[in-house]
Amino acid sequence: SARAEYLKYKDPKQPVSVRVKDLLSRMTLAEKIGQMTQIERENATADVLAKYFIGSVLSGGGSVPAPQASAQTWASMITEMQKGALSTRLGIPMIYGIDAVHGNNNVYKATIFPHNIGLGATRDPDLVKRIGEATALEVRATGIPYVFAPCVAVCRDPRWGRCYESYSEDPMVVQSLTSLISGLQGEVPADSAGRPYVAGSKNVAACAKHYVGDGGTYMGINENNTIISAHGLLSIHMPPYYNSIIRGVSTVMVSYSSWNGVKMHANHFLITDFLKNKLKFRGFVISDWEGIDRITSPPHANYSYSIEAGIGAGIDMIMVPYRYTEFIDDLTTQVQNKVIPMSRIDDAVYRILRVKFTMGLFESPYPDASLAGELGKQEHRDLAREAVRKSLVLLKNGKSSYAPLLPLPKKAGKILVAGSHADNLGYQCGGWTITWQGESGNNNTIGTTILSGIKATVDPSTQVVYSESPDSTVLADKYDYAIVAVGEPPYAETAGDNLNLTIPAPGPSVIQSVCKVARCVVVLISGRPLVVEPYLGDMDAFVAAWLPGTEGQGVADVLFGDYGFTGKLSRTWFRSVDQLPMNVGDAHYDPVFPFGYGLTTKGAK
Numbered sequence: 266s267a268r269a270e271y272l273k274y275k276d277p278k279q280p281v282s283v284r285v286k287d288l289l290s291r292m293t294l295a296e297k298i299g300q301m302t303q304i305e306r307e308n309a310t311a312d313v314l315a316k317y318f319i320g321s322v323l324s325g326g327g328s329v330p331a332p333q334a335s336a337q338t339w340a341s342m343i344t345e346m347q348k349g350a351l352s353t354r355l356g357i358p359m360i361y362g363i364d365a366v367h368g369n370n371n372v373y374k375a376t377i378f379p380h381n382i383g384l385g386a387t388r389d390p391d392l393v394k395r396i397g398e399a400t401a402l403e404v405r406a407t408g409i410p411y412v413f414a415p416c417v418a419v420c421r422d423p424r425w426g427r428c429y430e431s432y433s434e435d436p437m438v439v440q441s442l443t444s445l446i447s448g449l450q451g452e453v454p455a456d457s458a459g460r461p462y463v464a465g466s467k468n469v470a471a472c473a474k475h476y477v478g479d480g481g482t483y484m485g486i487n488e489n490n491t492i493i494s495a496h497g498l499l500s501i502h503m504p505p506y507y508n509s510i511i512r513g514v515s516t517v518m519v520s521y522s523s524w525n526g527v528k529m530h531a532n533h534f535l536i537t538d539f540l541k542n543k544l545k546f547r548g549f550v551i552s553d554w555e556g557i558d559r560i561t562s563p564p565h566a567n568y569s570y571s572i573e574a575g576i577g578a579g580i581d582m583i584m585v586p587y588r589y590t591e592f593i594d595d596l597t598t599q600v601q602n603k604v605i606p607m608s609r610i611d612d613a614v615y616r617i618l619r620v621k622f623t624m625g626l627f628e629s630p631y632p633d634a635s636l637a638g639e640l641g642k643q644e645h646r647d648l649a650r651e652a653v654r655k656s657l658v659l660l661k662n663g664k665s666s667y668a669p670l671l672p673l674p675k676k677a678g679k680i681l682v683a684g685s686h687a688d689n690l691g692y693q694c695g696g697w698t699i700t701w702q703g704e705s706g707n708n709n710t711i712g713t714t715i716l717s718g719i720k721a722t723v724d725p726s727t728q729v730v731y732s733e734s735p736d737s738t739v740l741a742d743k744y745d746y747a748i749v750a751v752g753e754p755p756y757a758e759t760a761g762d763n764l765n766l767t768i769p770a771p772g773p774s775v776i777q778s779v780c781k782v783a784r785c786v787v788v789l790i791s792g793r794p795l796v797v798e799p800y801l802g803d804m805d806a807f808v809a810a811w812l813p814g815t816e817g818q819g820v821a822d823v824l825f826g827d828y829g830f831t832g833k834l835s836r837t838w839f840r841s842v843d844q845l846p847m848n849v850g851d852a853h854y855d856p857v858f859p860f861g862y863g864l865t866t867k868g869a870k
């Protein structure tokens with residue numbers, strides 16, 4: 266039979282640089298531009314992937330092959346797409362990306378870890394690295410090799426709808442928790458010198474986002490303007506990118522926001538001069554969803570300009586995600602007319618291919634069916650439960666120091682559990698869970714509510730009364746103590762922007778009515794600090810639980826003293842929104858609870 270022509274780029278024994286150069290030299294303009302194009306799952310048929318040489322596909326928030334789809338269903342979908350990509354002349358595998366920002370959160374039955382604000386309160390880089398390892402396994406279980414995480418935003422104003430996606434207001438805490446990257450991708454070898462690195466097929470390529478200053482916008486308005494000096498940008502928002510590059514992060518996603526009025530998606534100085542040439546970032550830069558469209562207002566008003574500005578700024582892969590023929594045709598024309606130089610295209614494709622070769626995608630382009638069982642594995646749920654325990658911050662314990670309320674006695678006559686967030690798995694997971702905006706209720710995925718955890722922890726003789734919103738009859742009864750879980754409903758992005766930051770009704774009234782009739786601990790489920798001073802006096806104890814995820818048992822573990830409280834605030838607990846922005850280190854600093862605050866209790870274990 267005819268000897269298959271030896272192709273250097275297909276030889277895994279060749280150095281990555283040799284493989285990239287060989288493949289690049291063989292590619293047509295259409296094949297190069299295809300690699301720079303990322304489309305949404307909904308329009309990614311095998312035929313489209315083959316016809317347009319598409320290099321990447323994504324799931325937008327909540328975009329799933331079927332409701333409650335199994336790991337096998339996910340893997341079959343990706344296999345079909347990959348066959349399309351590999352059927353092309355050069356057989357370049359496509360890379361599928363998804364927002365696994367607290368576990369593989371679009372996927373039914375996945376373990377949902379606490380959102381980043383809670384992980385910030387743990388101050389535990391090793392824990393976060395282990396979460397990265399578990400997340401990589403649960404993502405690979407669905408056949409996916411690439412995640413748009415971690416968000417390394419330094420949220421400076423809790424009015425921002427995405428503040429819960431940020432580990433902390435303090436860049437040093439965020440820098441320390443870039444350890445997630447080392448969990449997701451694997452620890453870089455000593456001589457990696459910032460090159461992208463993915464250890465193998467149980468790891469995934471990561472994405473540090475959103476570059477840069479996404480957490481510093483005016484009044485926390487999502488996608489708005491970050492008005493700050495170069496010194497401020499480099500000392501507050503840039504540091505996590507230093508650590509991300511040192512840890513070999515494979516990709517960086519550009520922010521929708523602007524820096525001093527210049528759209529980040531059009532910022533050549535920060536993307537090319539600084540990130541690529543000064544910091545020597547060698548992975549690929551990806552736009553956000555319709556990020557180049559939003560360079561203009563209204564978005565997409567001048568798409569040719571958006572393409573010229575975005576690609577020209579140094580963005581390598583465009584998350585289109587739907588109008589891909591328009592993108593491909595327009596970019597092709599601009600290269601043919603020498604508006605965009607071929608050297609820019611070659612830099613982009615070089616970087617994309619470097620990541621794909623380095624992570625072994627050419628050798629293992631298909632899902633590994635043997636990993637399906639990693640999805641929602643008990644071992645990962647136990648890790649998430651540990652993370653919940655360590656994320657809880659105890660802000661008040663007893664109306665006087667000699668009469669602490671916590672830890673609660675497991676053996677009691679009758680206790681009351683109340684509040685909208687006590688028995689609502691969707692609420693305790695928050696946004697970016699099953700759907701983009703998150704859900705309410707207990708049927709959207711598998712997990713343990715705070716109430717279930719309490720029932721599993723107390724002595725069998727203890728009577729547990731549950732009432733979401735106790736009426737006078739319930740309140741007339743006698744309880745040894747009460748646990749009140751209230752807070753914010755789930756939200757994502759702009760939907761979460763909030764200028765008053767009050768505890769949503771009926772939370773405050775439930776706190777006041779229950780705490781009047783029984784000794785009470787309030788557990789706040791929220792993506793950020795909220796106005797709490799008016800109710801603090803009513804509470805005997807107060808716990809910030811953030812957005813704990815599916816393993817609600819972790820809350821009971823600490824409330825009842827199996828484990829001690831250790832969490833420390835990763836954000837300043839402001840007194841009033843009129844003070845905002847107000848962050849640790851500011852000259853005027855008058856919080857209810859300062860950054861780093863957290864009471865402790867001794868745990869039995």
Ligand SMILES: O=[N+]([O-])c1ccc(O[C@@H]2O[C@@H](CO)[C@H](O)[C@H](S[C@@H]3O[C@H](CO)[C@@H](O)[C@H](O)[C@H]3O)[C@@H]2O)cc1
Nearest residue numbers: 323324325326327364413474475518553554701758
């Ligand atoms: O129909 N509409 O009205 C509508 C409105 C807004 C939309 O906006 C879009 O909706 C979301 C759900 O599809 C998308 O995920 C993104 S968000 C963006 O997506 C990336 C990929 O998921 C993440 O890594 C980034 O971190 C995040 O900033 C976009 O804002 C979509 C549709």
